[in-house]
Amino acid sequence: MVFSFTYLVMCFIGVAVGIIFGALPGMTATMAIAIFLPLTYAYDLHTSLFLLLGLYVGGISGGLVPAILVNIPGTPSSITTGFDGHPMAQRGEGEKALKIGITASFVGGIVSLLCLWFLTPPLAKLAINFGAVEKFLVILFALTIIAALSKGDMLKGIFAGFLGVLVSLAKNYTLNNKFRLVPEFMEPNMYSGFTLLPVLIGLFALTQIFQEAEKGMKENDFKPTDISSSDDSKKFHFSCLKGNGINLIRSALIGTFVGVLPGVGGSAASLLSYSQCKNFSKHPEKLGTGAVEGLVASEAANNGLTGGALIPLLSLGIPGDSTTAVLVGAFMLQGISVGPLFITQNPDLWRAILMALAVANVFMFIIMFYPIKYIAKIINLPKARLYPVIILMCIVGSYAANNGNMFDVWTMIGFGILGYFFSKWGLSAPSFLIGFILGRDLETYFIDAIQGSQGSLICFFQRPIGNVVWVMIVASIAFAIWDARRSAKTAK
Amino acid sequence: MKKMLAVLLIAALVMTAVFAQGGEEAKATFKGQNVRMVIGSTSTSGDSYLIAETVCRYLAKELGCNIKCDAVGAGNAFNALGAAKGDGSTLMMFHDMTYLSVMFGSQPEKYKLENLTIGPRGGINAVSCWATYKDAPYNNLVEAAEWLKANPSKKLLVACEAGGVSHVGYVVYWKWVKDTYGDDVVSRMKVVIGGSFDKKSQLLWDRNADIIFADYTSVYQYTQTDDAKIAMKVVGLLDNLEGVNSPSYADLGITLNGQKWSFCKEFVIYGPKTLDPALVAELDAAMKRANANPELKAALEKMSYGTGEYMDSAATSKHIFEKRNAIEPLIKSAPSMDELTK
Amino acid sequence: MFKINYSWGNAHWIVPPIIIGVLCFLFLLIVIRRAINCAKTHTPFINLHYHFFIENWDKVKLIGCLVLLILYPLAMQAIHFLPASIIFIFLFNVLFCGVDKLAMIKQGGGLKNEGIKSVLTSLLISVIASVFIWFIFGTVFRVTLP
Numbered sequence: 001m002v003f004s005f006t007y008l009v010m011c012f013i014g015v016a017v018g019i020i021f022g023a024l025p026g027m028t029a030t031m032a033i034a035i036f037l038p039l040t041y042a043y044d045l046h047t048s049l050f051l052l053l054g055l056y057v058g059g060i061s062g063g064l065v066p067a068i069l070v071n072i073p074g075t076p077s078s079i080t081t082g083f084d085g086h087p088m089a090q091r092g093e094g095e096k097a098l099k100i101g102i103t104a105s106f107v108g109g110i111v112s113l114l115c116l117w118f119l120t121p122p123l124a125k126l127a128i129n130f131g132a133v134e135k136f137l138v139i140l141f142a143l144t145i146i147a148a149l150s151k152g153d154m155l156k157g158i159f160a161g162f163l164g165v166l167v168s169l170a171k172n173y174t175l176n177n178k179f180r181l182v183p184e185f186m187e188p189n190m191y192s193g194f195t196l197l198p199v200l201i202g203l204f205a206l207t208q209i210f211q212e213a214e215k216g217m218k219e220n221d222f223k224p225t226d227i228s229s230s231d232d233s234k235k236f237h238f239s240c241l242k243g244n245g246i247n248l249i250r251s252a253l254i255g256t257f258v259g260v261l262p263g264v265g266g267s268a269a270s271l272l273s274y275s276q277c278k279n280f281s282k283h284p285e286k287l288g289t290g291a292v293e294g295l296v297a298s299e300a301a302n303n304g305l306t307g308g309a310l311i312p313l314l315s316l317g318i319p320g321d322s323t324t325a326v327l328v329g330a331f332m333l334q335g336i337s338v339g340p341l342f343i344t345q346n347p348d349l350w351r352a353i354l355m356a357l358a359v360a361n362v363f364m365f366i367i368m369f370y371p372i373k374y375i376a377k378i379i380n381l382p383k384a385r386l387y388p389v390i391i392l393m394c395i396v397g398s399y400a401a402n403n404g405n406m407f408d409v410w411t412m413i414g415f416g417i418l419g420y421f422f423s424k425w426g427l428s429a430p431s432f433l434i435g436f437i438l439g440r441d442l443e444t445y446f447i448d449a450i451q452g453s454q455g456s457l458i459c460f461f462q463r464p465i466g467n468v469v470w471v472m473i474v475a476s477i478a479f480a481i482w483d484a485r486r487s488a489k490t491a492k
Numbered sequence: 493m494k495k496m497l498a499v500l501l502i503a504a505l506v507m508t509a510v511f512a513q514g515g516e517e518a519k520a521t522f523k524g525q526n527v528r529m530v531i532g533s534t535s536t537s538g539d540s541y542l543i544a545e546t547v548c549r550y551l552a553k554e555l556g557c558n559i560k561c562d563a564v565g566a567g568n569a570f571n572a573l574g575a576a577k578g579d580g581s582t583l584m585m586f587h588d589m590t591y592l593s594v595m596f597g598s599q600p601e602k603y604k605l606e607n608l609t610i611g612p613r614g615g616i617n618a619v620s621c622w623a624t625y626k627d628a629p630y631n632n633l634v635e636a637a638e639w640l641k642a643n644p645s646k647k648l649l650v651a652c653e654a655g656g657v658s659h660v661g662y663v664v665y666w667k668w669v670k671d672t673y674g675d676d677v678v679s680r681m682k683v684v685i686g687g688s689f690d691k692k693s694q695l696l697w698d699r700n701a702d703i704i705f706a707d708y709t710s711v712y713q714y715t716q717t718d719d720a721k722i723a724m725k726v727v728g729l730l731d732n733l734e735g736v737n738s739p740s741y742a743d744l745g746i747t748l749n750g751q752k753w754s755f756c757k758e759f760v761i762y763g764p765k766t767l768d769p770a771l772v773a774e775l776d777a778a779m780k781r782a783n784a785n786p787e788l789k790a791a792l793e794k795m796s797y798g799t800g801e802y803m804d805s806a807a808t809s810k811h812i813f814e815k816r817n818a819i820e821p822l823i824k825s826a827p828s829m830d831e832l833t834k
Numbered sequence: 835m836f837k838i839n840y841s842w843g844n845a846h847w848i849v850p851p852i853i854i855g856v857l858c859f860l861f862l863l864i865v866i867r868r869a870i871n872c873a874k875t876h877t878p879f880i881n882l883h884y885h886f887f888i889e890n891w892d893k894v895k896l897i898g899c900l901v902l903l904i905l906y907p908l909a910m911q912a913i914h915f916l917p918a919s920i921i922f923i924f925l926f927n928v929l930f931c932g933v934d935k936l937a938m939i940k941q942g943g944g945l946k947n948e949g950i951k952s953v954l955t956s957l958l959i960s961v962i963a964s965v966f967i968w969f970i971f972g973t974v975f976r977v978t979l980p
Binding site for chain 2: 034037038041125128131132172174175176177188189191192262263312316317318319325326327328329332333334335337338339340341342402403404405407448451452
């Protein structure tokens with residue numbers, strides 16, 4: 001493979017554009033790749049790969065910026081980033097939080113790249129041992145994060161989560177082509193249910209705008225610029241990550257592994273990693289209040305996804321997440337089919353992919369780390385001026401989520417209003433959203449599993465890997481309950 | 493007063509000129525337009541999008557317009573077409589699911605072929621096939637039926653989708669087995685519902701399915717690998733394909749009511765009922781030139797799709813109607829999925 | 835006990851009832867918990883003094899925001915993306931900055947007038963943001979815009 005300057009330029013453009021797409025609420029990495037897909041036809045495959053993988057890495061990473069600064073996740077996989085990142089920004093540590101996030105993303109990306117490089121065959125073998133039962137249990141496991149999140153009111157948190165699952169099921173069920181939970185007049189629009197992206201930005205962005213409008217758009221009493229530059233604890237040093245070494249690696253590996261499992265959505269990566277971070281933490285009560293640990297776990301995991309999701313794609317021809325699914329199109333347009341022989345038949349391409357991924361991660365770090373202190377100033381903009389532009393972005397993003405569909409805009413507005421009511425009733429919007437994201441996969445694999453066992457539920461306890469996951473699920477829930485009791489006691 | 497009159501006169505002249513020109517411009521043409529081509533699938537890696545995107549690139553050049561392919565999914569595509577004006581700004585390119593989905597009831601009656609304008613055919617995908625695991629005790633669909641007959645305790649689990657091309661392919665096979673081998677054998681064939689290729693291949697690897705329906709391109713590499721756990725073999729093609737040795741229904745003698753049967757996905761441009769005939773003619777002419785372009789042929793063949801022989805809108809319309817009318821009685825007479833999955 | 839009656843025809847209606855069941859159960863638990871809490875603290879089960887909105891809520895901004903949000907997509911369908919966006923982003927800006935600023939315009943004083951300055955800023959933001967998004971996404975990246 002000739003390593004040329006063009007590749008570097010393309011990769012740089014890809015990462016930069018990807019970051020913009022990731023950082024704008026309503027735009028995602030998947031969208032960015034889909035947009036550039038027809039354009040790559042003009043280039044050879046190597047050049048396209050540098051561009052597309054740059055977009056992928058950039059798009060996944062950019063999501064942390066709005067999550068931290070304005071508490072609106074730029075992409076579904078950065079939901080958990082806002083849990084700890086935003087509280088940090090609110091206490092004036094925006095730049096520090098961003099830099100921690102970027103560093104964690106970089107480490108996550110590199111760890112997953114190493115996994116892709118050296119462990120592709122064994123991980124792919126492991127992945128195909130995950131049948132419907134195991135995938136169902138992994139998703140159930142990811143759902144237990146709701147219990148861990150709903151501090152204070154676990155009952156309502158779980159209620160919100162299951163409500164999210166229910167709402168996600170309101171669609172035509174592909175297996176037997178029947179509608180459920182959908183009023184008849186909405187059926188043409190609800191064929192595949194509510195689209196995730198409009199639901200996400202409705203619940204996070206619009207709800208927040210409604211709440212602020214209710215309060216009269218008053219500015220924060222606290223101005224992050226007030227901090228004197230001498231306050232060292234609010235600044236970023238690489239030592240901020242001290243004590244997070246194991247957390248970093250664990251989160252990156254969880255992200256990679258979720259990526260390896262085809263059909264388990266990418267958002268599950270950061271969710272699982274975040275709840276595991278809480279389970280292993282020495283101070284679980286601090287998570288959600290601006291703890292470095294939580295931020296690290298979320299960001300290392302969602303970038304860990306990148307390498308992981310490429311593993312089944314390149315070794316089995318099966319994409320690991322929705323973004324890599326679009327990459328299949330790029331290969332196809334160039335006349336290269338992916339499948340179990342891809343790596344042995346295209347050693348050149350394989351090296352190019354590894355190289356592109358490495359370069360993309362380095363570029364991502366450079367592009368984001370240094371200019372971020374200027375971007376962090378967004379938080380200082382007056383809300384009255386910032387929110388209208390966010391509304392514009394959200395509408396464009398929702399409309400573009402399915403390549404131009406007005407129903408998705410109404411979905412976003414509807415869920416914005418719903419989220420506003422949730423905040424009044426004390427129901428957690430993140431829990432609802434997590435239920436919504438995982439709900440469809442949960443059902444699919446449940447039905448697939450009982451279809452295989454002719455309806456018997458015993459099948460869920462007969463698989464060795466499955467039983468291991470069961471133990472983790474039970475432990476995770478038990479820990480959440482224990483933790484909730486303990487914090488309730490300390491509160492008294 | 494004279495001045496006023498002069499001004500009015502000039503104004504009138506200008507307006508006539510403007511309207512006259514407007515009248516000329518009103519003659520419908522694609523030239524310079526922005527055309528939105530909606531695709532009935534949301535996947536940008538599936539055949540629907542890849543064929544549409546490739547064909548439209550060449551078609552746009554011939555038409556002298558911009559075409560943007562939007563993979564919006566079947567429901568949204570039909571809605572967009574339903575709301576579209578006849579000016580050619582919104583068109584749809586989609587395969588046989590266009591009428592199959594109405595036939596199977598997943599789309600409302602108002603979108604049946606009679607209510608659409610059928611344009612020229614853009615491309616074909618002939619590579620749908622049935623595959624099984626490499627060490628299965630049969631090598632093709634006929635042997636599978638023989639094997640069922642010889643082993644009265646065995647069942648054959650077949651993974652396909654409800655209401656799609658695979659459904660049609662399965663029903664034809666099912667009917668043939670019933671007619672040739674009788675009720676006992678056919679009653680031991682059971683459908684397992686699987687969606688995407690990765691779901692279906694997982695079903696195969698877990699042995700929750702014995703035969704799966706897939707695109708030949710996705711299966712090909714699995715037929716070449718030595719890894720026993722994931723290796724596959726092709727047991728039947730829906731249509732013959734150049735350069736592919738596996739037998740098709742026709743080669744195997746799997747017939748529908750004694751007639752040779754084959755099925756190839758055809759990607760056709762559809763417009764709203766009100767689409768201007770002048771535009772259809774323009775599409776026909778442009779597609780004819782695009783179809784003759786060896787570059788387009790090469791680009792599609794690289795993905796193992798094809799352009800097919802050129803078919804103008806009238807020929808396509810006749811052909812698609814015939815195809816639908818041949819399948820309709822078969823689907824109506826076949827048992828429901830409820831029974832096939834039992 | 836451990837068997838679910840699965841058939842193809844009812845596959846779409848296996849999981850939803852389970853979820854609805856769980857939701858009912860959880861709802862019941864929440865109600866019971868509230869009843870117990872109310873009994874303990876001697877507060878009435880139904881709070882008659884319940885306020886949905888916060889005290890002194892900004893009626894103009896909240897309701898205005900909702901109305902504009904609903905009108906905006908409709909306007910986009912009627913007059914296309916760019917003009918609709920410029921108008922509505924401008925209106926959102928004016929609304930969020932406070933409609934009372936408009937009243938200040940009457941005082942005159944050209945660019946030094948707070949109200950005029952605010953309105954001009956709103957106009958500037960709406961035009962720049964809309965044109966920028968339209969150009970970058972609609973033209974350069976060819977995202978389908980309303």
